[in-house]
Structure formats: structure tokens, C-alpha cells
Amino acid sequence: MRNALLAVLALMGILGKAQVVHAQSWADMTEFSGYLDSDVRFLVEDDRGPTAGDGYRFDMNRNDLDLKLTIRPFDQVKAVVDSRLRFYGFNEAASLPELVKRDPIDPYSLYLDEAYVGIQGFLFEGIDLRFGRMVQTWGAVDQFNPTDNLSARDLSDPFNYSAKVPNQMIELSAYPTDWLTLTGVFVPVFKPAQLPPSALMGFAVEYDANGCFAKAPVPPLSTADVASLQELFSAVSPCNLNFVDPEVRTLTPESTIENSQAGFKAAFQAGDLDFSLSYYYGRFAFPVAYTAVAHVDPNVQTPGVFDVKYVAEVLYPRMHVAGADFSYSAPWLFDIGFVGEIAVYFPEEVIFGMRAFQQTEPGSAEQGPPKRALVAEKSALNVPSDPFIKATAGFDYTILPWWYVNAMYVRGFFDEFNDAYGIRNYAVGATELKFFEDEVVLRLAAVLAVDDLSATLNPQLTWIVYPSAEIALAGLIFLGDTEPDDPFDYAAKEKFGQKAAGRSTVALRARVTW
């Protein structure tokens, strides 16, 4: 009913304007743009994969064709459709029947990155409406925006960590004065972040070179509790543990209005200073560990061998976020640009619970399913309901016309939610050197996890061969220990050292934009 009302109102807005604005030719109304991007990536290490020795191979062989169409039937109305066809470039045919089909041999996906209607001067001259599939990016700082929670991150491409998962939403922006902008956004249905492929390593079971069980994922419990859980298996040889990869279930919120998201922002301009105040209600888009159950059953075929099945649940906690950000150009200090952003998170409490069961009687057709005894039950406060702060502050400066620098302090990475892993501190730096009239750009970026001294480096050399055509050679390198000092401590994992952070990769990319 509400959507129907909005649709009627939108139509009224269109018709109202149609009377005063003349129709244009198709050439004037439409704008076509897009790009073709070809990307080949190679793993430059073999110690961060699921098994030792997995590496020094191609990790990506991708082609993206992006087509964006903007239609403006009237000056105050537009429709934007941005679609992307992605070919992955790796054969996935694993059986003879699949070899007679093209899809498994040459798999692809169709993405719809944007599809929305925009109306300028909606109901009132100073109000704009955007309705449809889009992304929101809030905040004044680059990339690490604690106030930016309406659109979930799309981390499927580790080189492009600013990408977002598009979602259906309604955005109203009001411009009552020159110095004030009010924005309200309603997102009916929650969508989670898309995780990088390496995220699976966070829940992976590891085996040694002999194929024997080496390590299970550490739950967010106290080190004493984790140690006592390990004790359950101490009597069994690791080679006799058939520990299959955990099954991780996500507790997706129902599509009710209580699970919708909403954000409100008031942005002010005051001379050299821009600042905004914002509020968000919704859910944290990255999964947080909630429960885990381990079943330890004797293998029915091999005496002395135990099957271990591990089922975990993750959820997306609710949260309220009150935020503020600013950007300031300092005329008294070489025109340096300063930015800052702070957000106070009021999270939903999450208590993690884990149970381990051991089979006492095997199941049978007559006796029913196997009987199991509870051998361990642990719980811990994973996310306290106490408010916590995420913040970013930094500056940027053009030292010479061809040399730009940017540095930031970040408290709380975008995937951190004050769970057992905590909120951590980061130093972020980037510099950009332009050569040959901007034809060649060398960008060096690095993030240092201050608390554990792991780091990630992201150098990129881009050559603008001709206008619209560029070739880039880039690297994403992870530095740090893959194994924590304390294997029982959930928080001991190094931010960029742990395997779940990603693989060190070199990429060669060519792109033509039109």
C-alpha cells in the first residue's frame, strides 16, 4: 500500500513536470556509457591457501562488460540502468555431461548494479527522489567510512574493496537552503555483504602434509574454554579424526519491516568546512558468530576413526549508529585537506554458544537416529551491548602537481563489530605519482594493523595508453603470520596475516571506457 502510494506520488511528480518541460529528442534524452575490463590474476605465494603448496597459479581470468544507460525523458526525470556481464574464464565442467554445455565450460553472471528512477523536484522544488536499485556511500573519508552502513560491501574482488552490493531503496533528499542538505533513505529488505573467497578460510579445517587433521576454526570463546574443547580430541590421533569442513549457516533476517534499514543525514556547509550528522538503524552487514555444534561420531566403516561434524550459525546483529563527519580545507596550512568521521555503534548483544555431542549409541532402522551425549557446553559474550566507536581521521595533500599523498588513522575496519576479535587500529597511507602528463600513474597504498603489525600493500601502475584505454599492473600483498601466537585465542589472529584476509596476488588488467 505504501509502495503503491509512493508510486502514485511519483507519477504525479512526473506528470506535473511534464506540463512545463518540453520533450527532447532521443539523442538528447539518452546517455550511453560503460567499459570492457579484462583481468588476469596470478597467486604469488603458496602458503596462504587451504593447503600448503597451493599457489603460483592463475587465480582469475575474468572479463567484465559494463553497459550503463541513462534516459532523461524530461529534465527533471531520469532512469538509470547499469548492467554488467561477467565471464569468469575458468572451466567448471567436472563431468562428461557438463562438457556438452557451454555454461560450465565458460561460466558467467549477469549483474544489475543500478536500476533506479530519479525525479528532481518531487512534490516540492527542493526535494529529489531516487527509487530503485542503487548503492549508498556515506561519509567524508576515503574507503574507511564508519558512518557508511546502508549498502553492504561487495568484497568479492579484493582489489576493489570500495564496491557495494546494490539493493532496492528509496532516497529522498531535501535542499531547504544552500548550506543544508537533508537525506533520508529507506531500505526495505536487508542484504548482507558479499565476502571475499578467502573468507571461507576463516571456517576451514586444516590438514598437515600427511592429510591428518591439523586445526579447526577457533570459536569466539575464552582461551580456557577453547583449550578444554581441544581436550575432547586429545585422546584421538589427529590422523584418526575425519574433521569435515564446517557447515556455516547464516540466519538471514526475515523480510519484515522490523528488519528494514533506514538512514538519515543532515549535511551542512560552512565556508571551508563541510560536516554532517547521521543516524542509521539496521543490521551489521558482516556475519557474526552465533552458535556452533560439534558432533563426534565413530566412523561406521573404520574402527578407531571418528567423524567430526561442525555446524555453525552466524547472524547479522541489529544496530543503531549515530555518526558525524567533516571535511575541511585549511587555508592557513598550505590548503591541506583534513577529513574525519566518527560513529557510535549501539549493537545488539550477541552471546555465542557452543555444544559438543559424542555418539553413545549408533542409529539403526529399528532404534532410530543415533543417540548422543552432551560432552561440552560453552558460551561467551561475543558482542556486548555496550556502545563502541569506530572512527577515521586523515589528510590529503598535493605536494607537487604530480605527487599526491593521503594518510589516515582508522579505528575499526569495516568488518569489525566489537565481537571477540575487538575493534582494532590501523594506519593507512597512499601516494600517487603521475608521470608523462598523467599518462602513467603509480599508486602505492598500504594498510598497517597497528595492534599486530600485519599489513597489506597495494601498488598499482596504470598506463593510459590512449584516452579511454588503460592497462594496469597491480599487486595485493599480505604480510604477517598466518598462524596466531596462541592457537586457542580467537583474537590472536593477525588482521592481514590470517589466511581469511586473502591471497597475495598480482593482477594485469586492461580496460576501455566509453
Next chain:
Amino acid sequence: MRMRNRLGILLLAALVLLPIRSLSAQEKLSAAPVLDKLDKVANGFDDQEMDIEMTIIDTGGSKKSYNFNIKQKGNDRRLVRFRSGEIKGMATLTEAANRAYVYLPGYKKVRRVAAHNMNQSFAGSDFSNSDMATSCWKCLYDGTVEREDASHYTLTLTPKKGTDTGYARVSMKVSRQSFRQEDTDYFNAAGDLVKTFRVSNTRTYSCGVTQPETIEMADPRSGHKTTLTVKELKVNQGFKDSMFTERELQWGK
């Protein structure tokens, strides 16, 4: 009678000779009135819009071109949208001398840019962002009329106190007839000639305004140069102030 004739000849000679002489240091006139007229000729419209093709020519002679559209109102409000090349879709908005924003299509985000960005090159060209934004010479520069002849004023300009234009001194020729900016040389603090500005191909556009169609900025040290070809010029279209706001930048994305 003979005396009056001699006086008349002297006055006539003075009038003829006056325009072509160099002025001594004590006699130098302020450049302000000339700059005032120049600003009015170049930007004395309520608003203007230009479709421009920018060609960057490197020392080897290879060329690359970009198209962009500029809308301007007054001296400060300016909206630039790139329409080709790898930066297609990018837009910059200048709301005031100290307030500029950029829309980055890759991030789908409008970001405020600090004033230090004015020193950066405009899309890899020989124009800096500051050069592109200079629409009011009298606001930025003090100067003197160094020389005047029958066709030109030659001005020597220095940035006003507290103003960073990126240049220590500018030598500019201004047409006495049209009050348009012509040959202009830019010098750095060391006194080196770092850029030269030339105009050519004066054209009367459909709006009735006569302006140079081609503007060239060159770096004499490297031989690198950039030409701007004004494909279309429109003036006094009745642009509202609201067209030069962050709202418009958001709307154009």
C-alpha cells in the same frame, strides 16, 4: 600662429608617440582598469556554457583528446563534466573559490576536494585546475601596464597578497580593441618562463559572441602543449544558482 602650429605638432606627435612608448617606473599605470575590462569581455555574461575539445600534444607530437562541457555563472560557480576518455562521467563543481567538489563515478560518491588540488594538472593537460578556474584576473592579480602600443597593453601581473595562483609573475598582452587576453607568459618564483598562453581563430558563435576558438597553453621547457577548441559557446541562458550546487552534481551521476 607659428607658435600655435608648433604646439599643435608637438601635441600631435605626443599623441602618436604616447601609445608606443615604454613607460618609466614612475609612470606605470595600474593594470586594474584593463583587467576589469578584460574580465568583463571574457566573463561579463550572466552565465556561459562551452563544449570544449582538449587536445594534449606531447613532445613527440602524439595527441590525445578529451571532450568536456563547462557551465559557468559569475566568477566562481562552475560545473565541468567530462564526456570522453577514461575520466568520462567525472564531474567537478566549484561553488566558490574555496569550495570545490568532485563526483567520482567509480566510487559513486561526491567528495569535497581541498584547495591544494588546484595545483594539480587539469586532466593531464598543461592547464592546472587553478588555470581553468581563473575567470577573474583582477580578483587574483595586482599589476601594472608595462607597455602600451597602438594595438595592445602589455601587463605585468603579480598575485595579490595571500593569493596562491601557482605563478610568481604573469606577462599578458591585452588587445586595446577587444580587451581580450592574448599572448600571456607565466613565470615561476625563480623567474623562469614556465607556460605560454596563445589564442587563435577568432570566431563569432551562434550566440553572437566573438571569442578565440583555439586556446593553447604550452610548456616551453618541455615542448609539451595543450589546445582547447571551443566547439560551442552559449551565453546568458538563465542558469540558476541551483545548477551549481552539490545537488546538481548528485543529480548528474
